[in-house]
Amino acid sequence: MKNLVISFICFLGGYLLVTAQDNIIINTEGRNTVSLNGIWHYIIDPYETGFYDYRFKERRENDAGAYWNAPVLKEKTDWTEHGFKDPYPIQVPGDWNSQDRIFTYYEGTVWYQRSFDAPKVKKAEDVYLYFGAVNYETHVYLNGKKLGMHKGGFTPFNFKIPKELLQKTNNNLVVRVNNNRYPDEIPTVNTDWWNYGGITRDVKLVILPETFVQQYHLQLDQKQDILTAQKKKRFTISGWVKLNQLVTGGKVSVQIPELNIYEDYEASGDSVKIALQAKKIELWDTNNPKLYEVIISYNTDVVKDKIGFRKIEVYGDKILLNGRQIFLRGISIHEEIAQEVRRAHSKQDAVKLFGYVKELHANMVRLAHYPHNEYMPRMADSLGILVWTEIPVYWTIDFGNQEVYKKAETQLKEMITRDCNRASVIIWSVGNETPVSDTRTTFMSSLVKEAKQLDDTRLVSAALEVHYIDGVNYVDDPLGAYTDIVSLNEYLGWYGALPDACKTAKWETKYNKPFFISETGAGAKGGFHDVKEMRFSEEFQQWYYQEQIAMVKNNFPDNYTGLSPWILMDFRSPRRNNPEYQEGWNRKGLIDDKGHKKLAFYVLQQYYKEIEEQEK
Ligand code: GCB
Structure with missing residues (x-):
């Protein structure tokens, strides 16, 4: 001993x-829990009337107008201006946008409410309230008292319920959720994905000894x-x-x-x-x-x-898994079930997404651009799929702002805390396509150091961009000096040129490290067929993949170690408004929003099968 x-x-x-997130309870699946999933009630509150009084001051705890307080009406003359009742049901977990047309484009505050009876506990046990994730800012109230708040749309948090607060029956749980976008938050105002709001992951009571x-x-x-x-x-x-x-x-x-x-x-x-x-x-x-x-x-x-x-490690410009060189046959995924136009959140959703991954003969997924629900890395663990997981430090964050850095750091810690026991997770990514400047490099390299300090059993990366210098596609982002893998998003043949530009493209990287394509892709509307030169046709996308694959096979630096093309399925994006082909969807999926596989799916599948065969 x-x-x-x-x-x-x-x-x-x-x-x-x-760590700042020292209180996260990990592995709640392995605990004695009572699920609070199911039907809750809601109030849409664009003016935040439930939170601020008519002078726009935060309401006091016992204010009858505060939405965390249940109205008590005794006399006929009593009145209230809020309440949670049928017919205002909302499913938890689940984003609100997909649940009713009135929510489709809504960004702002929604109040959630449900009641529950206290679970059976022993004297020396406590009850915790656990949220898998809520997007973005959450304030939690129980029986009129505030339990706490959390910011960040993709990581878990929990609060201890004070013993004296828990009633035997009919506990009134109220959650204020706000998904407004702000320049000093993570992510910031601009993303190429849908800002789904709501209690998007499981909610449960966790019963634990003191x-x-x-x-x-x-x-x-x-x-x-x-x-x-x-x-x-x-x-x-x-x-x-x-x-x-x-x-x-x-x-x-x-x-x-x-x-x-x-x-x-x-x-x-x-x-x-x-x-x-x-x-x-x-x-x-x-x-x-x-x-x-x-x-x-x-x-x-x-x-x-x-x-x-x-053991995952970098040896020179190679990635080694258990001492053996591996090539990452990856695919990027958003946390979305396209066919149902909603966030993914369940084990069944993970089964569905990984079903496609397996069919593609991929051995790796990039879970973009934020930590996905815990079912994903857990399922990857059981299927033998390697995982890149990322915090939503995306594009133009306010890099000069210390408070913003703290928010990014908190999300990084929360992600690592939750998933640090998953063998499948091999890469912590600290961000995506952040614009090069000294301030940004200080910000990003500090995150890299932080990730390494928290966990030395994984690699750290970030998706970088390419620069064109004298006819060469050059990867020289100073952040590459800090990451274990130099990862690059490139769209040669989609943004800018046509796919056959790949034939003569020259690629170089300043870094003698594994060189990974974290994104490459082209848009195609599923079922739209035409000549290959026709943008948004399946043939164009197929051509793009053929040229890209020929390029990486014949004309790419020796340290090329894999790719995770963009992206498994079409996904919702407010930035994609071509009325014929996009209609609010980013169409770079290999599978469309009906679940139909586009021609390019089979091109990538063929490439992955070939590599798999060679590796045998
Ligand atoms: C990118 C971004 C990704 C976008 C993609 C696109 O480089 O990282 O979030 O969705 O390009 O489709 O342009």
């Missing part, structure tokens, strides 16, 4: 234990040489377990029964450093996504997870 006792304020081999295992990070130790570990049959799994509060004793234990690991640690402070030895580990790989049951406990609190162990 090892007794590694550490205080809660120190760094652990590169892991920063104290002291519980809140977060943990267990991965193969990045410092060990994986081939030596395999040869010598000596692997180290390292990381940490964090409790929700400071303790002065008690036992943290980590068990991986299949590996015969049963280790106890004496707890002190709120964190324990973990180092486990194993003789033989079946490594998690794309063709063998082995997951082990891991049981972590503190005294009576027990949480189970399924974790894969693998």
